[in-house]
Amino acid sequence: MTISTAPIPVSTDAEAPEAPARRNRFWAWVIFIMTAVYFLIPLGATFWWSLRAEADKLGFEAYRRLFEDANFWPSFTESVVNAVAAIFLSLLIIVPTAYWVTLRLPRLRPVVEFITLLPFVIPAVVLVFGLIRLYGRPPLLLTATYDSSRVLLICAYAALSFPYMFRSVDNGLRAMDVRSLTEAAQSLGAGWPTILRRVIFPNLRVALLSGALLTFAIVIGELTIALFMAQQTFGPYMANLTRSKVYEPSAMAVVAFALTWAAMGTIALITRPGKRG
Amino acid sequence: MLPFFLFSGMFLIAPAIILAYRSLEGPDGTLTLDNYRALTTDTVIAAYSMSVRISLTTAVIGGLVGFFLAWAVSMGGLPRPFRSGLTTFSGVASNFAGVPLAAAFIFTLGRIGVLTALFQLIGVDLYGGGFTIYSYWGLSLVYLFFQIPLMVLVMLPALDGLKQDWREAAENLGATPGQYWRRVALPVLLPSILGTMILLFGNAFGAHATAYALTGGLLPLATLLIGQQISGDVLNNPGLGYAVAMGMVFIMGLSIVLYSILQRRSERWLG
Numbered sequence: 049m050t051i052s053t054a055p056i057p058v059s060t061d062a063e064a065p066e067a068p069a070r071r072n073r074f075w076a077w078v079i080f081i082m083t084a085v086y087f088l089i090p091l092g093a094t095f096w097w098s099l100r101a102e103a104d105k106l107g108f109e110a111y112r113r114l115f116e117d118a119n120f121w122p123s124f125t126e127s128v129v130n131a132v133a134a135i136f137l138s139l140l141i142i143v144p145t146a147y148w149v150t151l152r153l154p155r156l157r158p159v160v161e162f163i164t165l166l167p168f169v170i171p172a173v174v175l176v177f178g179l180i181r182l183y184g185r186p187p188l189l190l191t192a193t194y195d196s197s198r199v200l201l202i203c204a205y206a207a208l209s210f211p212y213m214f215r216s217v218d219n220g221l222r223a224m225d226v227r228s229l230t231e232a233a234q235s236l237g238a239g240w241p242t243i244l245r246r247v248i249f250p251n252l253r254v255a256l257l258s259g260a261l262l263t264f265a266i267v268i269g270e271l272t273i274a275l276f277m278a279q280q281t282f283g284p285y286m287a288n289l290t291r292s293k294v295y296e297p298s299a300m301a302v303v304a305f306a307l308t309w310a311a312m313g314t315i316a317l318i319t320r321p322g323k324r325g
Numbered sequence: 326m327l328p329f330f331l332f333s334g335m336f337l338i339a340p341a342i343i344l345a346y347r348s349l350e351g352p353d354g355t356l357t358l359d360n361y362r363a364l365t366t367d368t369v370i371a372a373y374s375m376s377v378r379i380s381l382t383t384a385v386i387g388g389l390v391g392f393f394l395a396w397a398v399s400m401g402g403l404p405r406p407f408r409s410g411l412t413t414f415s416g417v418a419s420n421f422a423g424v425p426l427a428a429a430f431i432f433t434l435g436r437i438g439v440l441t442a443l444f445q446l447i448g449v450d451l452y453g454g455g456f457t458i459y460s461y462w463g464l465s466l467v468y469l470f471f472q473i474p475l476m477v478l479v480m481l482p483a484l485d486g487l488k489q490d491w492r493e494a495a496e497n498l499g500a501t502p503g504q505y506w507r508r509v510a511l512p513v514l515l516p517s518i519l520g521t522m523i524l525l526f527g528n529a530f531g532a533h534a535t536a537y538a539l540t541g542g543l544l545p546l547a548t549l550l551i552g553q554q555i556s557g558d559v560l561n562n563p564g565l566g567y568a569v570a571m572g573m574v575f576i577m578g579l580s581i582v583l584y585s586i587l588q589r590r591s592e593r594w595l596g
Contacts, residue, residue: 068502069402072400072401072402073401073402073403075397075401076396076397076398076401076402076403077397077401077403079390079393079394079396079397079401080394080397080398080401080403080407083390083394083473086469086473087414087418087470089433089440090429090430090432090433090434090470091429092439093429093432093433093438093439093440094428094429094432094433096439097432097439140328141328141329141332142329144326144328144329145326145328145329148326149326153326156326160329163329163330163333163337163338164333165581166333166337166338166341167337168527168531168577168581169574169577169578169581170337170340170341170574170577171530171531171532171533171548171573171574171577172531172533172534173531173533173548173551173552173570174341174344174551174570174573174574175337175340175341177340177344177551177555177556177566177567177570178339178340178341178343178344178570179336179340181340181343181344181347182339182340182343203332203335203336204336206332206336207332207333207336207337210333210337262420265420266420269423269424269425270423270534271423271424271533271534271537271538272533272534272537275537276552276556283423283424283534286423286424286425286428286538287424287537287538290424290427290428290431290538291541297428297431297432298428298432300425300428301424301425301426301428301429301432304421304424304425305417305421305425305429308417308420308421309417311420312413312416312417312420313413313417315416316409316412316413316416
C-alpha cells in the first residue's frame with residue numbers, strides 16, 4: 049500500500065486512533081458483562097434461595113438453622129484447627145528450604161521446584177489412596193484411630209500446600225536482598241536460628257501471610273482426602289448437608305463463599321504494590 | 326533441606342510409588358499387567374473419555390473466555406478499578422471449588438434451581454428438554470466457574486508483559502491493530518495461552534470434590550471411578566482403581582511438563 053505516505057487530512061488524523069479504541073471498549077464491555085452475568089447468577093440464585101427458608105417471607109432463617117445445626121461448629125472448628133496445623137507445618141518446612149535454595153544450594157532449585165509441583169501431578173483422590181495404602185497397615189497403622197488419621201490428614205494438607213507456599217515464600221525472598229541481610233546478621237554474631245527467626249521471618253511477613261491464607265482457603269472445605277479418611281471435617285459435613293437438607297446448603301454455600309472472599313481479599317490488601325510490611 | 330525431602334518423600338512420593346507398585350499386583354499378590362489390560366474395558370474407557378471431554382471443553386472455552394476477559398480489563402479500556410476487582414474475584418472464584426460450588430449450581434440449574442424455574446416461567450422446560458446439571462454440559466458449566474478465573478490470573482501478567490515499544494514499532498511501520506495482534510502480540514502470547522489451557526485441562530481432569538458433591542458419583546468420571554473401585558460398595562477392584570489412578574498421574578504429569586515447557590518459552594519474550 050502506498051497510501052500511507054500520502055498527506056493525511058488533519059481531521060482523520062485525530063480520529064484514527066480513536067475509532068479502534070472505542071470499538072475495543074465496546075467489545076470489552078460486552079465480554080465483561082457477559083461473564084459477569086455467568087458468575088453472578090449462581091451466586092445470586094444461591095443467596096436468594098438461602099433467604100427463603102420461611103414460607104412467604106424472606107429472612108435469615110436458613111442461616112439460623114445452619115449455625116444451630118449440631119454438627120456445624122464441631123466440624124468447622126475441627127477444619128480450622130487442621131488448617132492452622134497444616135499451615136504451620138508447611139511454613140516450618142518450606143521457609144528454611146526456600147531460604148537454603150536461594151542462598152546456599154541454587155543447584156537444588158529445579159529439584160525442589162519439581163517436588164513442590166507434585167501435588168498438581170498427584171490429584172488428591174490418588175494421593176489419599178496412596179496414603180491409606182502406605183500407612184493403613186502394619187507396622188505403621190496410622191489410620192487405626194480417628195486421631196492418628198487426623199495427623200495423616202494434616203500432613204497431607206501440608207504437602208498439598210507446598211506449591212502455593214513455596215511460590216509465595218520464594219517470591220518474598222526474591223523481593224529482599226537475602227544475602228546481604230544474612231551476612232549483616234552473621235557479622236553481628238547471629239546464628240542460623242536467630243537469622244531465620246529475627247531477620248528472615250519478619251521480612252517475609254506478607255509472603256507468609258498470603259501463602260497461609262491461600263492454604264487456608266483451599267484446606268478449610270477440602271472434601272476428597274477427608275472423605276476417604278473418614279474424617280468429620282467441614283468438607284464432608286457440607287457434602288452431607290447438600291444431600292440431606294433443602295435450605296441450609298444455600299446458606300452454607302454463601303458462608304463458604306464469604307470465607308473464601310475474606311481470605312483472598314486480605315491477600316489482595318496486604319500484597320498491594322507499594323505497601324510492604 | 327532434609328526435613329523437606331523427608332516429608333515430601335513420606336507424604337507425596339512414597340504414596341505414589343506404592344500405588345504404582347500395587348497397580349502391578351494381581352488379587353493373589355503376583356506381579357501382573359492385568360489391571361492395565363482392564364483399562365480397556367468399557368467402564369474405564371467411558372470414564373476416561375468423559376473426563377477428557379469435560380477437561381478439553383472447559384480448557385478451551387475457559388481459556389478463550391478467560392483470555393478475552395483479561396484483555397478486556399487490561400487493554401480494553403474498561404475503568405481501572407475493574408481490573409483489581411476482577412483479580413480479587415478471580416482469586417476467590419478459582420478457589421471456590423468443591424461442595425459449595427456444586428451446591429450453588431444445584432440451586433441455580435438443578436431441578437429446583439432458580440434459573441430452571443425462571444426458564445419454566447417463560448415456557449422453556451430445561452429438564453424436559455433433556456438438560457441436566459448432572460451431565461457433560463452441566464458439569465462443564467460448573468467447572469468453568471473456576472477455570473475462567475484461573476486463566477484470567479495467569480493471563481493478566483502475560484498481557485502486562487507485552488511491551489508498549491512493540492506496538493509503537495509496529496504502528497510506525499504502518500501496521501494496523503489487526504496486523505499487530507496477528508503478527509506480533511499473538512505469536513508472543515501463544516505459548517502462554519496454550520500452556521495455561523493445558524494447565525486448565527489438568528485442573529479439570531484431577532477435580533474430584535466438585536463432581537462428587539454434584540453427582541454423588543453418578544457421572545462416569547475418572548476421578549470418581551478411582552474412589553468407586555478402591556473403596557466402593559458395589560464395584561470393588563482396588564487393583565483396577567490403582568491402575569486408573571496411575572493413568573491419571575501420567576496424564577497430569579504430561580500436562581504439567583507441557584505447561585512448564587510452554588511457560589519457559591513464553592518467558593523469553595514476556596519474562
